[in-house]
Amino acid sequence: xxxxxxxxxxxxxxxxxxxxxxxxxxxxxxxxxxxxxxxxxxxxxxxxxxxxxxxxxxxxxxxxxxxxxxxxxxxxxxxxxxxxxxxxxxxxxxxxxxxxxxxxxxxxxxxxxxxxxxxxxxxxxxxxxxxxxxxxxxxxxxxxxxxxxxxxxxxxxxxxxxxxxxxxxxxxxxxxxxxxxxxxxxxxxxxxxxxxxxxxxxxxxxxxxxxxxxxxxxxxxxxxxxxxxxxxxxx
Numbered sequence: 001x002x003x004x005x006x007x008x009x010x011x012x013x014x015x016x017x018x019x020x021x022x023x024x025x026x027x028x029x030x031x032x033x034x035x036x037x038x039x040x041x042x043x044x045x046x047x048x049x050x051x052x053x054x055x056x057x058x059x060x061x062x063x064x065x066x067x068x069x070x071x072x073x074x075x076x077x078x079x080x081x082x083x084x085x086x087x088x089x090x091x092x093x094x095x096x097x098x099x100x101x102x103x104x105x106x107x108x109x110x111x112x113x114x115x116x117x118x119x120x121x122x123x124x125x126x127x128x129x130x131x132x133x134x135x136x137x138x139x140x141x142x143x144x145x146x147x148x149x150x151x152x153x154x155x156x157x158x159x160x161x162x163x164x165x166x167x168x169x170x171x172x173x174x175x176x177x178x179x180x181x182x183x184x185x186x187x188x189x190x191x192x193x194x195x196x197x198x199x200x201x202x203x204x205x206x207x208x209x210x211x212x213x214x215x216x217x218x219x220x221x222x223x224x225x226x227x228x229x230x231x232x233x234x235x
Contacts, residue, residue, distance in 0.1 A: 002027060002028050002029045002227075003028045003029070003044040003045065003226070003227055003230040003231065004028065004029045004031050004041075004042065004043045004044050004045075005023045005028045005029070005030060005031065005043060005044060005045045005046070005047060005223075005226065005227075006030075006031045006032075006033040006040060006041060006043035006045070006046045006047070007019045007020050007023070007030055007031070007032060007033060007046075007047045007049055008033045008034075008035060008046065008047070008048050008049070008069055008073070009032060009033065009034060009035060009049075010035040010051070010053035010054065010064045010067065010088075010092075011035065011053065011054055011055075012051050012052040012053045012054055012055050012056070012088075013049050013050075013051035013053060013088070014049075014050060014051035014052065015049045015050035015051055015086065015087070015196065015198060015199075016032070016049040016051070018049070018196075018198045018199060019047045019049040019086065019198045020032065021198070021201075022197070022198035022201040022219065022220070022222075022223050023047070023223055025201050025202055025220065025223075026201065026220060026223035026224050026227055027224070027227055028045075028223065028226075028227050028230075031043050033046070033069060034069065035053075035064065035067045035068065035069050036067065036068050036069070037068060037069055038068050038069065038071065038072055039072075040069075040072050040073070040076060044081070044082075044230045045081060045082040045083070045084070045126070045226050045230060046073055046076065046077075046081065046082070046083045046084070047083075047084045047085075047086065047089065048064075048073070048083070048084070048085040048086065048088070048089030048090075048092050048093065049086055049087075049088070049089055049198070050086045050087035050088045050089060050142075050196055050198075051087075051088045052088060053088050053092065056088075056145070059091075059095065060088060060091040060103065060145045061088060061089075061090075061091030061092035061093075061094065061095040061096075061103075062095045064088075064092045064095070065092050065095035065096040066096075070092070070096055073096075074096055074098060077098050077185075077189065077190050080187060080189050081189060082126035082127060082189045082190075082226050082229060082230070083098070083189065083190045083191075084127050084190075084191050084192070084222065084226070085098075085099075085190075085191070085192035085193075086192075086193065086195075086196055086197065086198065087142070087143055087146075087193075087194055087195075087196060089192065090103065090182070090183075090192030090193055090194055091103050091145065093190065093192040094192065098185065098190050098192075099183050099184075099185060099190060099192050100150060100154050100157075100158070100183070101148055101149060101150035101154055101158075101183070102148075102149050102150065103145055103146060103147060103148055103149070103194075104145060104147045104149055105144065105145050105147060106143070106144055106145065106146055106147055106173070106174040106175060107147055107174060107175025108174075108175070110144070111142070111143070111144040112141065112142070112143065112144070112146075112173050112174065113140075113141065113142040114140075114141055114142075114173060115138050115139070115140055115141070115207035115208065115216070116138065116139055116140070116141035116168065116173060116181070116195050117136055117137070117138050117168070117169040117170050117171075118136065118137050118138070118139055118166045118167065118168060118169055118181050118182075118195060119134060119135070119136055119166065119167045119168075119169045120132065120133065120134065120135045120136075120137060120165075120166060121133070121134075121162070121164045121165055121166060121167055122162055122163065122164060122165045122166075122184050122188075124162075124184075124188050125165065125184045125188040125189070125191050125225075126188060126189050126191070126225065126226050126229040126230075127191040127222050127225050127226055128165060128184075128191065128221075128222070128225055129225050129228070129229065130221040130224055130225040130228065131221055131225075136169055137218035137219075138200070138207045138209070138216050138218055139195035139196060139197055139199070139200050139207070139218055139219055140195060140196045140199040140200060140206075140207060141173060141194060141195040141196065142196065143174065143194050146173070146174040146176065146194040147174045147175045147176050148174075148176035148177055148178075148180040148181075148183075148194075149176075149177055150177065155177060155178060158178075158180075158183065159178070161186065163183055163184050163185070163186065164178070164180055164182075164183060164184075165181075165182040165183055165184045165191055165193060166180075166181040166182035166193055166195075167179040167180060167181055168180075168181045174194070176194075181193055181194055181195060182194065182195075196219070197218070197219025197220075197222040197223070198219060198223075199219065200216050200217055200218050200219030200220070201217055201219050201220040201223070202217060202220075203215045203216075203217055206218075206219070
């Protein structure tokens with residue numbers, strides 16, 4: 001039986017259907033979860049999708065982080081369930097204290113949209129183990145509040161413990177400290193990143209590559225990694 005991966009929809013989520021589609025393409029069963037519920041519907045993993053939850057009022061992700069469903073997501077994450085936060089979902093994970101630091105307005109104060117080159121730093125997670133250390137991938141990026149910040153002590157711990165999952169390559173699009181594009185928790189089950197892997201899962205709809213236009217599928221292995229990790233856990 002294929003793993004069931006839940007995708008939470010908050011008011012203002014934009015990429016929940018895209019995440020469900022990516023999960024289906026990767027070979028799992030997507031399950032729609034609603035922000036006001038306490039029922040995770042027996043899913044095996046969870047994706048917090050991109051968008052502008054609650055209109056980004058207060059701070060991006062701050063209101064979503066205290067929504068009813070997040071009580072269950074936080075508890076599940078602490079039990080070891082794989083949880084992926086994409087863009088606004090990364091902001092929610094930070095606001096929920098499942099990942100450290102904060103995300104602020106881009107350094108240039110403008111929304112940015114581009115195909116972003118990333119370096120894979122941490123492959124010891126449920127969402128990245130099908131990548132290679134130091135591998136460069138291209139994932140679409142679109143955000144206005146993607147500047148990662150943390151105090152010196154936190155940055156030193158992230159660097160020392162290998163918890164930086166991805167760094168921006170060639171250009172830092174939003175002023176993130178240490179070029180941080182994504183993080184993992186210590187256990188490796190929770191990963192958050194600003195770029196959107198769900199937009200690079202099917203040839204014809206992804207970033208351009210040297211081989212062909214719109215042929216990039218570097219995001220697919222996020223979801224395949226989780227499926228393989230869950231399958232291995234069951235067997």
